[in-house]
Amino acid sequence: MNFVHPQSLWALIPAAAIIAAAVLTRRTILARLHVIGADTVERQVRLFLMDICMALFMILIITAAADPRGRRNPNAGNNTNLDTAVLFDVSRSMLTEDVPPNRLKAGIAALGQVIQALEGSRFSLIPFKGDAKILVPMTEDIVMLRLWMDRLGPNIFSSTGTNLEASLRTAMKSFPEGTAQRKIILLITDGEALSGNINRISRDLLVEGITVYAAATGTEEGGPIPSGNGSYVSDKSGSPAVSRADFRTMEQLAEDTGGSVYNLSRADAVSRLVDAIVSEQNFSSRRSSFVGLYQYRLYLFPALLMLFFYLCIRIWPWRK
Template identity: 30%
Template sequence: MFEFGNPQYLKLLWLIPIAIAAFIAWRYIINQRIKKLGKASIVEQLMPKRSTLRPVYKFIVWSLAVISLVFLVSRPRYGVRTEEVKRQGLELVIALDISNSMLAEDIKPNRLTAAKRAINQLIGQLENDRISLIVFAGDAFTQLPMTSDYGAARMFVDMVEPELISNQGTDISTAINRALVSFSNSDVRNKAIIIISDGEDHEDKAIELAQSAVEQGIRIFTLGMGLPEGSPIPIKNRPNDFHRDRQGNTVITRLNEGMLQQLASAGNGAYIRANNQRVGLSNLFDELNKIEKGEVVEKVFAEYEEQFVFIAALSFILLILELLIAERKSQFWQKINPLKIQKRFFKLTYSKNEK
């Protein structure tokens, strides 16, 4: 893992493009003034030590030195050793329904947005627990593997949209299957699956899989999003337009409480219904607190190695090099110019041969 100890100083890198623009403007002004002196041959005679490239080289080295100094004060470092941290907590897999029916607005602002808010509130109540996020519709995939990084979990929750899965419909069994392989291999019975859905399951394998989960020591809780009266499903980016069936009738999606209740019962958990007054998180917390916490193992980076020495040395070398580069031509460097040395060598050799 790589990080900066003082990332706020990285903003100083914006000085580089400003400096480049200023340097280009300055060189343009200098060149325009020199052109006013006359022809290039005359300028060469008047200013024999003038160099057009040395200031550019000097500026490039200066820019690299500034960049390295900014990185130096930003304290780059990376983790070099991991260790296992053991805590007492739960392993939770949240399976979130992202089928189009979750866009229904019987739960305000819509079922999916309310569900995402509920998940973030749940994450805010966790302490030593690990969490994973699975999204499902006609298929299921892992949006976030098992982790105790709650900041990352919130970020991945906020990214959830129905477009993540092209195969629409609702198949809760695919979510349970995916959840079962998301847990650690320990035998501790501190694991639970939280299914958040409107319950409009188009398959019939979920109950059987819930019973299989219980045999593995995993409990299943269901959170029903929606109202029994139902609601039309808005079409995204098309105001006042709704999904219709093949006959042109507006599709009404309803909360299937019976399905979710059976699933929770088969999973030795509890069913909780959300409405516009409350999502039901307090009841869910009460149920989760009844689960005996077990040992949760997390691998974390234990140490960071500062990259101070390498970058400090690089900065020092660049600064010295910048000081050594003169903006004007140097007689010393002209004297040791390889081409001139070669010419002098052949000249001396030729004169000796003549003698």
């Protein structure tokens, strides 16, 4: 289960403080009533049940406000094709040659194999660096897609950095509205210096039923970054800057959305990636697809029920 507004759960902390203060106040009141002989077992039971109902009401209503979302299994049908948004990192670190011939070309080669295997599917192409742009809208025109694939490189954008959250939101916009196609994002990146709120975008992807598969280019040992003029990018000390792949963000994103990560430095990575995405196209029954099932009602109704019980206990006539 995931929450669309997890920040609402922080309200449980003051709620717990209020509940604790109420319990202490009840004890003080009962102690004073006991002194004057007005304390009864019925009164103690009523106050105890009222505290329980109010505590449960506050916990349930706060949980409902966080908007919990669940998942369900895909429904069988004629929907056997796939919409794939290809989010391709074109930062300069992708020119590093720790994966031959370099990270960028290894990613393009892997994408070519995926396209070949997914006959009948549609693709969009979104290169990203500091910015992201839908270079090829969602289309079945593979010729156009391959034409732009060959032009990918750091010179597409002049901005620096790699804001993954903003780029994923751009990729989400490339999916046509009102279609029943299954949706995945194929993220091709070395994972270095990715920025943005990954938890937030993961929740949004989950709600939209979009799975992320990542083709990780590069190695943890890394290598120097070519500057394009026969030399290498230097760090502050003047030595060649070493770019190292970072798989942690990709692994978190894939895990949160039901996908997986494939390291292109391994010999079988591309074939495994292709098999995984083909299973999406074939509507594999072995895996569940995440969709945004609203579950707040499962908490809202019991919360209202607790409030009703609280009022009944409080209003019901006392036994003479």
